[in-house]
Amino acid sequence: MAEAEAAEAAEAREQKRDGEQDHFWPLGLITAGVTVALLVPVLRLWRASLGVPFLYTSDANSHAMMVKSVLDHGWYERNPNLGAPFVQHFADYPMADNLHLVVVRLLGLFGASWPVAVNLSYLLGFVVIAVVTAWVARRLGLSRLVSLAVGVLYAFLPFHFIRGELHLFLSQYFTVPLACYLVLRALGIGPPLRFSIGVVVMGVLIGSGGAYYAVFALLLFAVALAMNALARAGRPVLVQTAAVAAVIGVTLLANMAPDILYDREHGANPELAQRIPAEAEFYGLKLSALLLPREDHRIDRLGRVNEHYQDVSPVPGEQEYQALGLIGAAGLVWLLGAAVLRRRDEDELTSRLSGLTVATLLVATVGGLSAIVALKVTPQIRAWNRISVFVGFFALVAVGVLLDRAARRIPVGVLVAAAVLFGVLDQTSGADVPRYAAIDKQFTSDARFVEAIERHVGERALVFQLPYMPFPEHPPLVDIDGYDHLRGYLHSSTLRWSHGGMKGREEGDWQMAVVDKPVPDLVADVRGRGFDAVYIDRFGYLDRAAALERELTALLGPPAVVSEDNRLVLYRL
Numbered sequence: 001m002a003e004a005e006a007a008e009a010a011e012a013r014e015q016k017r018d019g020e021q022d023h024f025w026p027l028g029l030i031t032a033g034v035t036v037a038l039l040v041p042v043l044r045l046w047r048a049s050l051g052v053p054f055l056y057t058s059d060a061n062s063h064a065m066m067v068k069s070v071l072d073h074g075w076y077e078r079n080p081n082l083g084a085p086f087v088q089h090f091a092d093y094p095m096a097d098n099l100h101l102v103v104v105r106l107l108g109l110f111g112a113s114w115p116v117a118v119n120l121s122y123l124l125g126f127v128v129i130a131v132v133t134a135w136v137a138r139r140l141g142l143s144r145l146v147s148l149a150v151g152v153l154y155a156f157l158p159f160h161f162i163r164g165e166l167h168l169f170l171s172q173y174f175t176v177p178l179a180c181y182l183v184l185r186a187l188g189i190g191p192p193l194r195f196s197i198g199v200v201v202m203g204v205l206i207g208s209g210g211a212y213y214a215v216f217a218l219l220l221f222a223v224a225l226a227m228n229a230l231a232r233a234g235r236p237v238l239v240q241t242a243a244v245a246a247v248i249g250v251t252l253l254a255n256m257a258p259d260i261l262y263d264r265e266h267g268a269n270p271e272l273a274q275r276i277p278a279e280a281e282f283y284g285l286k287l288s289a290l291l292l293p294r295e296d297h298r299i300d301r302l303g304r305v306n307e308h309y310q311d312v313s314p315v316p317g318e319q320e321y322q323a324l325g326l327i328g329a330a331g332l333v334w335l336l337g338a339a340v341l342r343r344r345d346e347d348e349l350t351s352r353l354s355g356l357t358v359a360t361l362l363v364a365t366v367g368g369l370s371a372i373v374a375l376k377v378t379p380q381i382r383a384w385n386r387i388s389v390f391v392g393f394f395a396l397v398a399v400g401v402l403l404d405r406a407a408r409r410i411p412v413g414v415l416v417a418a419a420v421l422f423g424v425l426d427q428t429s430g431a432d433v434p435r436y437a438a439i440d441k442q443f444t445s446d447a448r449f450v451e452a453i454e455r456h457v458g459e460r461a462l463v464f465q466l467p468y469m470p471f472p473e474h475p476p477l478v479d480i481d482g483y484d485h486l487r488g489y490l491h492s493s494t495l496r497w498s499h500g501g502m503k504g505r506e507e508g509d510w511q512m513a514v515v516d517k518p519v520p521d522l523v524a525d526v527r528g529r530g531f532d533a534v535y536i537d538r539f540g541y542l543d544r545a546a547a548l549e550r551e552l553t554a555l556l557g558p559p560a561v562v563s564e565d566n567r568l569v570l571y572r573l
């Protein structure tokens with residue numbers, strides 16, 4: 001009798017919640033407005049220019065290259081402006097981030113340049129993550145204002161700012177709440193998981209939002225299947241769960257199909273994305289990193305705790321990306337405590353969140369099951385610390401449950417305002433503000449340099465770049481980053497550049513033999529291949545290319561163009 005009454009009460013709550021979802025849009029708009037209102041001062045956006053990227057170095061330039069490829073050529077897998085005199089075939093490098101690149105393509109239809117598309121993608125990501133998370137929180141039964149708080153705090157995770165435009169697609173983690181929502185539904189939280197159009201759409205989005213997040217989602221579905229099997233759930237539950245996981249897996253493979261087919265046609269490239277099992281340890285998840293404040297915390301004393309830990313840790317890894325903030329850390333501790341204490345009166349949502357959190361830590365933590373996966377299955381999924389955004393979601397939803405409980409004694413508006421303000425201040429830092437003025441100066445200098453190249457050698461000229469930097473994933477050389485040579489392409493849609501050809505293929509490797517030749521032979525070789533100019537980044541040489549330039553000047557005369565910052569120089573052939 002009691003069980004029947006409990007079932008009726010649960011059904012009534014579900015019907016009430018479903019009815020309330022029809023009117024989510026006011027809460028969604030408020031969540032978006034609060035997110036923007038907080039983001040403006042955190043990033044000091046009044047100093048920003050959308051036409052200049054917020055980051056202009058390292059992996060940010062690689063992502064900018066893909067964005068520009070989409071805007072220039074319709075997609076990113078073939079770019080005739082890179083890898084000259086050949087063509088860059090980026091299909092050689094497996095990726096599954098098509099959802100984010102489709103958004104870029106849509107922005108391009110409205111005339112967005114690549115810096116505008118990158119900046120808007122980054123900024124809009126905060127709003128989308130907050131709104132999607134608030135929607136999921138409401139579906140999980142949290143109150144409206146608490147759902148808003150969970151959404152905003154989740155969008156403002158330190159992960160989001162530290163990844164930023166450096167790893168643009170990783171910072172767009174709005175598919176993570178959707179994945180967690182479907183997994184929780186598979187475990188009996190919220191509406192029963194059924195193979196519907198809405199669920200399929202969510203599965204397709206998850207499978208298209210990046211390989212890491214899709215793989216982590218599949219891992220959690222495997223956990224849900226195991227938990228349901230142990231609980232002796234009915235066969236329909238297991239079948240529905242497996243079917244949704246299959247949608248994610250098939251979509252992931254479909255996104256990577258061009259890369260797989262390219263490898264089958266041209267053979268696997270042994271030089272690209274080579275991983276070793278030990279990287280699963282170096283890039284593993286660390287419970288300490290989740291709990292400690294971020295290293296550049298607004299309160300120096302708190303930041304020094306993390307800094308000291310990194311100084312003494314034998315496996316530093318990517319510690320700074322994993323911090324959840326003090327509120328998220330409190331939620332994580334609560335979930336771990338719930339797993340240990342197993343209180344009978346614990347609500348079902350907290351119980352499920354607790355189980356998923358423990359399973360995630362067992363798999364992804366340093367020395368966990370991920371190390372065995374890397375050793376015996378594949379080392380390609382190496383950065384297990386990136387699952388921290390899933391742990392962050394579980395922890396903040398748990399905080400939401402606690403806030404709803406506390407709201408019985410304290411006005412919910414006061415609780416939410418305090419949690420959001422404290423959380424945002426704790427999770428963000430002055431270090432998150434881009435160096436707008438310095439980046440603008442560098443960006444403008446490079447733009448004018450490339451414009452001068454087009455005037456001197458023609459808009460469709462071929463430019464040979466020195467020093468030679470294999471592409472992609474090459475470590476810094478003297479004082480230039482592995483992707484700094486892409487700056488030339490980022491300022492021209494007509495010039496063709498030698499950099500960007502895939503290493504391990506002729507389009508990238510032909511330069512290795514050329515650059516070892518004496519300068520007169522090098523000049524003759526690249527001239528014979530159709531190049532019109534030699535571009536030098538002086539920061540790539542210990543002597544700032546002084547010896548090289550003496551020989552080139554003797555052969556070709558003085559440089560035709562020198563950049564305003566005196567870093568880049570061009571010789572005509």
